[in-house]
Amino acid sequence: MWHRVPRPEDGRVTEIITGLYMSPLEFLALVGAVALVVARWLPPSARPRVTIAAVAVLVLSVIVLSVVGIRWQMLPVLAGAAVALPFALSPLLRRRTGRPAWRARWWLALPGSLACVGLIATGPVAAWAFPVPAFPELSGNFSVGTRVVQWTDPHRPETFTTDPHDRRTVVVQLWYPARKSPAGTQRAQYLGRTEHEARTVADALADYVGLPGFLVDGLPRARTHSVFNASVAGGGGRFPVVLFSPGSGGTRTQNTAWAEELASHGYVVAALDHPYDSAAVVLTDGRTIHTKTVSTGDRDKDDKLAAAWTAVRAADLSFVLTQLDRLGRGEITDPLTGHLDTSRVAVTGHSMGGAAALQAARQDHRFDAVIDLDGYPHGPTSPSLDQPVLALTQAITPGTDPRYIPRLVKTLKSSTATSYRLTIPGAAHLTFMDGPLYLPPVPSMVGSLGRTESPHVVAATTLAFLDTTLRHKPGDLADVLSAYGDLSVYPPGNSR
Structure with missing residues (x-):
């Protein structure tokens, strides 16, 4: 073929x-x-x-x-x-x-x-x-543009450094509905704005998981479907916003296939790099910040560390939403000004990013919906969530942390909105990011759904949830989700 x-x-x-x-x-x-x-x-x-x-x-x-x-x-x-x-x-x-x-x-x-x-x-x-990843064709009506912004929170000290004047900085990549570009327009590089950034990030990701860097040298060779700085799609409408936090050590680009698919359906996706947590973050001044989050091997200590790191990520998500709101209203000059609907916002994440999404929603009621992509709920379990939640989980095996599902279920049951837990047969933890596109198809690593079906399932289920919660699209969401796996529905007040 x-x-x-x-x-x-x-x-x-x-x-x-x-x-x-x-x-x-x-x-x-x-x-x-x-x-x-x-x-x-x-x-x-x-x-x-x-x-x-x-x-x-x-x-x-x-x-x-x-x-x-x-x-x-x-x-x-x-x-x-x-x-x-x-x-x-x-x-x-x-x-x-x-x-x-x-x-x-x-x-x-x-x-x-x-x-x-x-x-x-x-x-x-x-x-x-170990192929050069080939990104799945987009199914939406929009072409996709992408751009990268960097914002510093003047009110929040950087807790990973000892410099009292250092303030928290985040790098955000936006994927958005765009006008169709002329034939032959070069597509965006995967993993970075430049080949140098892409190779820096690829090497850091390989080092983070203990792989020789040459095994993933196909990543910087890949091109995605989006176009850097493409013109925003016209029509006068405003697009709902989806914020995304990657997994521990992950980077803003780790779910590019998913982000582009959502953008092709009329969403603006804002994915974050969390400096000192993401494997490598290349700042606009050329500096590269590598991860400082290291597990100790002691479960109790690691739980406390994960809760602290999750809290930093949750604050990052709220800060970025504030910046996007300012951008949408024109307080920050940007081509997307006037195109963002920050009254319809979902917060999402993979793994630890999913935990951060849950914490951000607890603390910030500007978020209208939550998607947790196989993320253990680190941190406090109160107050109760007021937003609908979709939790996608891998197939549960004897090796799964026995605390995971009970803690997740407790979180969903205490929500004051209807929430959903969908366990996808054949999925593994890395099924919910771009991993199946470029890693060996080992079921224990990337699941058994395959390189084509993995991104399709994740995009289809999350799009159905977002269309229902943010766009109020009519239909039976539970019926749609149940076609993809084992679905549990938690209506409001079901734990009372």
């Missing part, structure tokens, strides 16, 4: 083979390497032609790949071809010099050929396991 994605090197559209997650050039290099090995086993009359063609294809592909950038996944392919090359060329060279051609006995050549094929096959397997 072929799939069109923006080419990272120059913004043009090229084709990739989605089954192998390889570009045409990489695929040609793969074919050339395999043909080089197979030529040994062809009839004598075909060997010279196949060998020459294989070498030509391989050399040309490698030259072009060297210009645009060779991914590490291609190294075993090239290594296998390099081992096979002398054995493939030797008979041709000996024949040209008049010497008799020499070929190893089949029982000697077979193990070497199999070893080369095995080495070459490692390439497409690695490309499939």
